[in-house]
Structures are given as structure tokens and as C-alpha cells.
Amino acid sequence: MSRIKFMNIEIDNLTMSETLSSIEDLIQQRKNAYVVTPNVDHIVKIESNEKLRAAYSEASLILTDGKPLIWASKLYRTPIKEKISGSDLFPELCKLAASRHYTMFFLGAKDGVALKAAENLKKQYPGLDVVGCYAPPMGFEKNPEEIDKIEGMLKATQPQILIIALGCPKQEIFIHRFRNRLDVPVSFCLGATLDFAAGNVKRAPQWMANAGLEWAYRIYQEPRRMFKRYVLEDWKFVRLFFKYFDMKIS
16 A cells, blocks of 8 residues: 555555556546645644645645755655655646547636747657636635636546646645546546646756755745745644654554
8 A cells, every 4th residue: 555644634645657557447437536745834724724635635646845845754764765746746637648549628727828838748648638727716616607617627528637736735625525527537637737847837946856846946936925835834844744754653
């Protein structure tokens, strides 16, 4: 069994190749599966958000997004094999979809972003079939007409892979609640990946990603929005690390 206990969640301790193999299995099983990629911010939010915690408890794959979680796992003496961030997984998904002829649907981001991302990705991965894109309005998850609209789009296009880019915790709570209505073999909660693919937001240089400094690059790009997340909120991760470390050794 690859799943291990880590702080306030469980994690599938997989390499990227093992992850892709598991994703192919989920597509074939057609059980309305969904995949989440926890990072420091998610760990902090899960501690106090019951709906997010419930979404994580039923996820089919829980992957590790962020070097700090890798480092923490080593200190816990339950080392996680590999960082599999959403932004690293997404290109591999597109490559897999193009080669296996799996269809994709992009849900989320701002108007025009998903379409631009699809356009760029089709050039990068010949044969990639993005069957639909939709940027829902603010508060759509509380609007029955919007949910009906999204359900109709997905039933009409029947994608095998749904990419949800709504940000945490909205994307995880949304797919946990509506996955059976949407009826897609596997959905991925991937945050800013469509912005990266569209070229609206640049990813951190590889050396910064390897050093666990992606958060600093994001603050540099969007200081007003990201300062609150990474500085004012995510310092709580340190406190949680010691809380669960004490529980582990007691």
C-alpha cells in the first residue's frame, strides 16, 4: 500500500511514473475519481476547514506538492519519494492524453485563460484533444443553474480528464460535492496550472523550485495576494509540524 499518514492528511507515496500509471488505471475504472495535490497552504487550511478535510478523505490520489512537505516527511522518518506538484504533473498529463487519445476539459481560471492554455498546449503536444473550456463566474458553486450548465457541457463532450483550476479550497470542495453528477473518469484540482500554460503567470526557475523557494517567487509576482497566504497564514505550518511530530513520537 503506497498511502502513508502525514500530519493531518494521508499521502500516496509515489514517483511520477507510478502516478501516471495510477491515473491510467483510474481512467479505465471510470469511478468519478479525483486527484488533489497538497502543499503547505493546504495543510494549514485542512486543520480548520471541515469541508476541505472531507474532500481530502475521499480523494483517489493525494500527491505531494512542495519541497517543505518532502523535508518534513524525512524528519518524521516516513520519507516521501518525490515532489509531484500540480505544475509538474500537468505537462505529463497532457503528454499522456495526447499519446493515449484521452480527451480533456478545462474548468476555471479567468475568461480566456483556459482557451489560451488549450491553444498553447495543442501546439506543444500534437494530438492533444481539449474538448471544452469554461470559466465559471464568481460564486457559481452556489448557483444551481451554473452547476446544471457545467454538467451539461461535460455530458455533451464526455472528457476522460477534467482539469479544475479554481484554487484551494474551492476546487477540492466542488469536485468532492459534484463528482458523481459531473461523471468524469478522473478530475484534477490543479490551481494555477492553466495560468502557467496560458503564459499569464511564469513558473519559478527550476533552481528555486528545487530549493523550495517557489513561494518566494510567487510573492515577487503577486505581492498583495500572495503575502497574505505565504507569510500571514502559512507560518502556521511550523506549529502544525511540531504538533503532529509530538503526536507521532508519543
